Every structure is written in C-alpha cells, then in structure tokens.
Amino acid sequence: MTERFFVSMEYENEPIPGLPGRLPPGETILWQGTPDWRGVARGVFHTRLVTVWFLIVAGFAFVSGGTGVVGALTTLAVALLGLAVLAVLARAQAKSTIYTLTNKRVVLRFGVALPKCVNVPLSLVGKADVKPAGAGMVDVSLTPTVRFPLAYLQMWPHVRPWKFGSPQPMLRSVPENFVPQLAEALAKADPARAAANTDADPAPAMVGAAA
Structure with missing residues (x-):
C-alpha cells in the first residue's frame, strides 16, 4: 500500500496519548514528547x-x-x-502538543481549541533540518518528498517559518537527543538511504540548519 500523509481532525479519544488509534502490527514507538514551552x-x-x-x-x-x-x-x-x-x-x-516518533512515521498532535493529528510517513521525508532552540533544545523541520497536503496556517506553529508555498512540518523545541533517533529511523525507513549509510553514522539524514 502506498504511504501517504494522513490528517485526523475529529476523534473522541486517544487509545495511546498523542495518537488517534492503536499502532498496527510491526510498528513501535521510538520516542514521544512535548515541546518545551520556553x-x-x-x-x-x-x-x-x-x-x-x-x-x-x-x-x-x-x-x-x-x-x-x-x-x-x-x-x-x-x-x-x-x-x-x-x-x-x-x-x-506546548501542553496541547505531543510529538511521536515510531519506526514508520512521525505524528504531530496539536491544537488548543481544535486538536488534529498529522501523520508524516518516514518514507516521505527527504531530509530533516535542525536548528538550535536554546537550553539543549532544537527545532526539527521535515522536508517532504511530495507536496504536503496542509496549508501553512493549518500547521502553524508546527511548521517551518516562511515556507508558505511548500509547508514543512516542524517539531518545536524538542531535546537534542531526539535528533539521532530520528536520523536512525529515517535511514531504516528508506532502503536506499540505509544502504548509503551502511558504513557511516546515520546523521547525514539530518542536514543544515532550519531557517
């Protein structure tokens, strides 16, 4: 089945905090957290x-x-x-937001008045850019390999600044130790990327500094 972005804007409960449904067989949570409010x-x-x-x-x-x-x-x-x-x-x-990294995807659950869950398959992430956010925190923006279905304002503030025409989901103010976990998950999710990084640190999946 072709992987795609998925957005859930209406759900009554969370069987797993931050997720609108239970994980399918073979998928596991690697990391979960909330932004630092500062x-x-x-x-x-x-x-x-x-x-x-x-x-x-x-x-x-x-x-x-x-x-x-x-x-x-x-x-x-x-x-x-x-x-x-x-x-x-x-x-x-920050309180209304939960970021979840699994071995298959990144899920952003956010929204104070109208909560939504945005599913970003790792196989559709071309690269991730990291920007220091102070106090051991970083902002991580994800560059999709295909057009992202939501508009900039629909993703705000969990979107890379100024990318109005091609929105990029952004995880705000997460711990620095999240970065190597995401890099490894990205490498494993893409066979070609994994082959390229077989003899190297998976960190090349994380490049540049987010604007």
Whole structure:
C-alpha cells in the first residue's frame, strides 16, 4: 500500500496519548514528547524581541523628558503583562502538543481549541533540518518528498517559518537527543538511504540548519 500523509481532525479519544488509534502490527514507538514551552515562547511568540522592543521604548520614554520615570515604569508594566500573556499562550501550545516518533512515521498532535493529528510517513521525508532552540533544545523541520497536503496556517506553529508555498512540518523545541533517533529511523525507513549509510553514522539524514 502506498504511504501517504494522513490528517485526523475529529476523534473522541486517544487509545495511546498523542495518537488517534492503536499502532498496527510491526510498528513501535521510538520516542514521544512535548515541546518545551520556553522554547515555544522564544521561537513562536518571539518573547526576546518583544522584551528588547519594550526596553527600547521604556528607555526612550525615560530620556526624552516627556513622561520620564513614570512613562518608563508604565511601559515596563505593560511589557510584563504582555510577556505574561505570551507565556500563557506558549504553555497552552506546548501542553496541547505531543510529538511521536515510531519506526514508520512521525505524528504531530496539536491544537488548543481544535486538536488534529498529522501523520508524516518516514518514507516521505527527504531530509530533516535542525536548528538550535536554546537550553539543549532544537527545532526539527521535515522536508517532504511530495507536496504536503496542509496549508501553512493549518500547521502553524508546527511548521517551518516562511515556507508558505511548500509547508514543512516542524517539531518545536524538542531535546537534542531526539535528533539521532530520528536520523536512525529515517535511514531504516528508506532502503536506499540505509544502504548509503551502511558504513557511516546515520546523521547525514539530518542536514543544515532550519531557517
């Protein structure tokens, strides 16, 4: 049977957390986890840039002589409130997300209000790009060998930034030790890739740095 992407947007229960159904015979879970919410806050909601922007505004208010200290303190208070809201959103995104790696596929279950499961067969992944996400975490984007069926906004925020025309599923802020497990699974899922890496580390399946 030809492998394909599969999206489940409506299901009442999870017989296995993060999966809409039980695993078929011969498939096993290799890794399962959730994003680190602090990495989501930095990578998705850009809390560092927001912080810098508010500090600049507060500094300008202080030295301009108009509102002075009062203006600067007011700006900082608004900044703290805004960052708290972003932290809540990041926690909600992380809590509602489970990534699962099996010997056959990667499954992304996410969505705060409308949960969905996206099935990405390893045989349809051409390569994976890794980008550091801080604190021992990385973002891993998967480049499909065929057109991905979901639009960018349908996958957000679990999608590589700026790839609007050709969306690439992205696992946000996962531990670095996930990378070699994914690389090995990718090599074993593709006979040609496995043959190419017989005498080498499977890491060549992971290349570059995600944008």
